[in-house]
Amino acid sequence: MRSSTLGSARAAPPMVEHDLEDFFENGSIGLHIVDRNGTIVRANKAELELLGYPAEEYVGRPIADFHVDADVIADVLRRLKAGERLDKYPARLRARDGSIKHVQISSSALIRDGEFVSSRCFTVDVTASREADLARLEAERRLLNTYESVTVGIADTDESGRFIRVNAAFEAITGYSRDELLEMSFQELTHPDDRAWDQDRYREQVDGRIDSYTVDKRYVRKDGRVIQVEVMSSSARGADGAFQYGVRVVKDVTERHEAARRLEESERRVRALLDALPMAVYTTxxxxxxxxxxxxxAEFAGRRPELGVDLWCVTWKLYRPDGAPLPHAECPMALALKSGEELRGVEAVAERPDGARATFTPYPTLLRDADGEVVGAINVLVDISERKRAEEAQKTLIDELNHRVKNTLATVQSIAMQTQRSTPEEFPARFEERLIALSKAHDLLTRRQWSGVGLRELFEQEFAPYARGAEAAVRLQGPDVTLPARVGLAFGMVVHELATNAAKYGALSAQGGRVDLAWDVEETDGARGLALEWVESGGPPTSRPTRRGFGRRLIERNITGDLGGRVDLRFEPTGLRCSLRIPLA
Structure with missing residues (x-):
C-alpha cells in the first residue's frame, strides 16, 4: 500500500487540452502546421512574430509563398510526404517587411493509414548567427589581405626577437627573402650602434612594463646599404595578459630624412616671403x-593641416569641377610631384570642414636642389568662386529653361497620346487631371526656385483630397528628402497615377481603406537612392488586371525609363503593393 501511494505521488499530472494549446501558442520557437496540399493551417505566435505577419496574412496561404528558394520548399514537402524527419534543415524565408530570414527547420509528418495528413514544423531563426559567422570569416580574410597588401613592413617576433612572420613589404625593405628572415632576429638587421636601446625597450615590452614604443634607427640591408627606418613595436597578448608575440611595423624613412634636411635650408629662405602673401600658399x-x-x-582650407603628415593639399576634401570626388593623391599638386610636370589651367573644388565649398585654380611649382632633383613643391591656390558662381548661374538658367520646356512638352505629348485611348467622353477629364498633376509638380518646383521638390510635400499635396476626419486615409513615414527637379517632375506623375487608382478602385475608394507610404534613403557603393513602399489595405479585393492601362505604363516608363529605377507592382488580395527604387544622383 505504501509503495502504491509513493508511486502515485511521483506520477506527473496528465496534460489537459488547454495546456497543449498553451504549449503550441506560446512556445518560444516558431511552430506551424501544413496540410497535405502545402497550405498553412496553423501557426503560433513565435512563428508569426519571426516573419512579422498577422495570422490572417499567413494562415491559409501556401507555405511556398514564404520561401525564398522554391527548390528548397519543394524538397522539404517531398521528403515529409515520404515520411522522413527533418532536423535543422536550412532554408530562407521572406518576412513581411521584405527582409530575408535564415532559419533551420525541424519537421515530421503525421501519417494515417499510409497517407500524408499534415506536417508540424519548428522554425528557428539563425539569421544573426549566420551573419556573425560570415562577418568573422570576412574579417579574417580582410585581415590576412591587409597584412600582405599594406605598403609598410610588418613583422611578428617571439620573446627573443626572432621573426615568426613577415609580410612582402618587410622583405622589400630589408632585401632579405621571407625564408631568410625567419632564420633571423630584428637585432641582426639593426645597425650595431642602434641595437642596445631597441633591445632594452623590447625586453620591457615583453615583460609587460611598457605596452609599446617607437624608435627611429638604422637597418643594414642584405646588399649592405644602410637605411633609416621607423619602427613601431607593440605586443599581442592573451586573455590572461601573457605575451604571445610582438608586432613590429616598419617604415623606410630614408628619403624622408634626406628630404627634410635639404628642405630645412630652403624653408628658412622663403618663409618670410610666403608669410606675407595674401593668397593661400603651402609647400610639400x-x-x-x-x-x-x-x-x-589655413583660412582658405578652414583647417590647419598637420605638418609632415597631411599629403598633397591643405584642403579637407576635394572635388572635380563636375562634382565627382577628387582623391588628394590625384590633385594637381600630387600629379606634379609624381610626373615632374607642373600643371596649369586646371580647376578644382575645395570643401571645408564646415561644409562650405570654394572653386579654385592651383599653381603647383616644383622645387629642385642644386642638382636639379625635385625636393618638394610650392602651391598657390587662387579662389575663383565668385566668377564660377556667376558663370554657373547663367549656364544653369539657360540649360534649365531648355530642359524644362523640352521635358514638359514631351510629357504633355505622352499624356495626350496615351489618354486618347480613352473614350471621347472620358478624354477631356482624364487629360485635364493629368495636366493638373503635372502643373502641381511645377508649382512645387517653382516655389523652391527649381532647386528640387520635397517628397513629403509632394505626397501631402497629392493626398489632400482624401483626408477623412480624425483617422487619416494616408499614412506617411520617412525622412525629409528633397528630390532633384527632374526626378520630382517624373515622380509627381507616378504619385498621381497611384493616388488616382487608389481613389477609383483601391483602398481610397472604400470607407476605412488606407494607404501606408514608407520611404528611406539608401546608399549603395557610394550612390544614394530612394526606396519607397506603397501598401494599400482595407479596400476592395484586388487581382492582377488583364491588361496594362496607361497609368501602369506611365508608372513603369517614368521609373525605369526616365529615372533609371526599379518598380514592382503586386496586386495582392489585401490591396495593391508597390515597391520603388530610384537613384537620386
Missing part, C-alpha cells in the same frame, strides 16, 4: 607631405 616635400602653409592657406 618630394613625397607630398605638407611642410609649411601660411595663414591665408
Amino acid at each position: 616635400d618630394r613625397d607630398g607631405r605638407i611642410t609649411y602653409y601660411n595663414e591665408a592657406a
